[in-house]
Amino acid sequence: VRYPLSVLVSEVGEFGLIELLCRELGLPYPPGPGRPPRRGFIVDVGDDALLTAPSPDAGVWTTDTLVAGVHFVPDVTPWRNVGWKALAVNVSDVAAMGGTPSAALVTLCLPGDFCVEDAVELYGGLRECCDAYGVRVAGGDVVRSPVFTVTVALSGAVPAGGPYLTRSAAKPGDAIAVSGALGAAAAGARLLLAGRRESAPSELIEAQERPRPPARLGPEAARAGLRCGIDVSDGLVQDLGHVCRASGLAARIEAAKVPVSPALRREFPKDALDLALTGGEDYQLLLCGPLRTLDLLIAAGAGLTIIGETVAGEPSVTVTGPAGDRVFEQGGWDHFRSGP
């Protein structure tokens, strides 16, 4: 503990807080004369805006927000993990385009009685995620708010003329594959809400609080010749539904082939498949394309599982299983229609 718990952000002020957060990132603040910008930046943190050096690459750009009480519970989830996740969920989006992430802008909306120590912890987790994925924080905004929110805007790159992934590039007859195992993050949320952090399998808590999107798999899949990808954030069925609508086709997946987290299966055997299909927050990668291309990726150790195929037809997702077919025309997580 480097700052007494009693120090509030209202006491150190906006610029005092920014200085502490920059220190946590190893950045000088306020910027002064004779401090050169980091490589790739013409003007670094601390001016009206960031100025990045020209690049021959295509730009990738996305943003995602975490709201206290909606996306996490402040008294339950350590701030360090909130910082990690705020960036990781954006890394997942960049990877899903086949891109490599680079620079982040971070906006903190903080109540005046927010503890400085918690803000520094948050930035500690953010930095860990930056280090894990090669991202640099390069600016942002800190404002007063009755409710804590953190918004990250993340930029990245796809090599000029290089391949990328979209939701709209699936073709009928494509195989459908997903990375990792699903449902663990949703199981983790359920366990945390039940107050079971200590007794729960740690991999389920980790999946919820410190997701690890397979960032290299996106560019690797694009280079291998795939063109259709999306990250699994709203839930497998809903995200596959996005692919169906954007590509103008239908999808069939086999329940038995969906990679369900083993720890989830042990913890919630009855609901395991449902959580894997619709739980969301997996931050894994869903890919569609020729079966032989996916098989080559799998043979190279990509950690993918073939779960079904796309077919011509109106957008819908059908899950086939021993008890019959379930057809989803819309499903999964909707931020306004249901809670976390």
Add this chain to the structure above:
Amino acid sequence: VRYPLSVLVSEVGEFGLIELLCRELGLPYPPGPGRPPRRGFIVDVGDDALLTAPSPDAGVWTTDTLVAGVHFVPDVTPWRNVGWKALAVNVSDVAAMGGTPSAALVTLCLPGDFCVEDAVELYGGLRECCDAYGVRVAGGDVVRSPVFTVTVALSGAVPAGGPYLTRSAAKPGDAIAVSGALGAAAAGARLLLAGRRESAPSELIEAQERPRPPARLGPEAARAGLRCGIDVSDGLVQDLGHVCRASGLAARIEAAKVPVSPALRREFPKDALDLALTGGEDYQLLLCGPLRTLDLLIAAGAGLTIIGETVAGEPSVTVTGPAGDRVFEQGGWDHFRSGP
């Protein structure tokens, strides 16, 4: 009124709302097959991330947030004006780098009982500001939150190898100039909080709710040979203080030369100078550089006023006036130390 007041965002759901907001922007949503992206984009709104075409320019990138109850009062300020301002404050930052704005990501944090009509109005104002400044909305995020916030991340460009403006490029002996007239936005805030929207001079309300940053002046100043600029958002004294700290020098300005909004002078004659010096939210441009360069810009109709000069010394801002000198070592708006 295109939607009944009674329709809430929780009723149309996240994707229903996004579709309505895209319609307000003239964009197809959800994206489907055979819909080409807009010029300059490889992948447009509706995928995991935006993909922009490679460009020879240097990139400018900034973000700014408005929080309900902190930066505006929901029952007082029309949502259309909130939408305008959310983008305009970012345009101001891009201009202050000498850049030209291009694409925006918009994050809405909305309570479930937020009216769809208000969200559409907000986007109407956002679109007006987009049209005024040549900006295109190209993505974002919509999440549930107990408190309304809107965050815009704005990208822009500076020609490759071209000149740009920073806070750190002032030199001792530079003249200091500011665009437009100051204090009107702070006066507008005071009048709105006093419930005087109808009886107040409209230019003061407009200055508060629909700021018009001089976006072309930033690139024009850089082309003319200036290298130091900052936007006046926290208040003249505080923003000039940022220049002093970043450039390692002091500044002296003459109170009598500060361009005070005439309407402000009529409305609050006693406090007019103080509001112009420290009120903030002016979104005008402060420039430092050779007097002859600034004079040439003024002769060309740039709408600038010379207000003082920089001098060697420890960072501080001195305001000289008939009643003596006032020295500010720190001043203006601090988001955590004082309210709006």
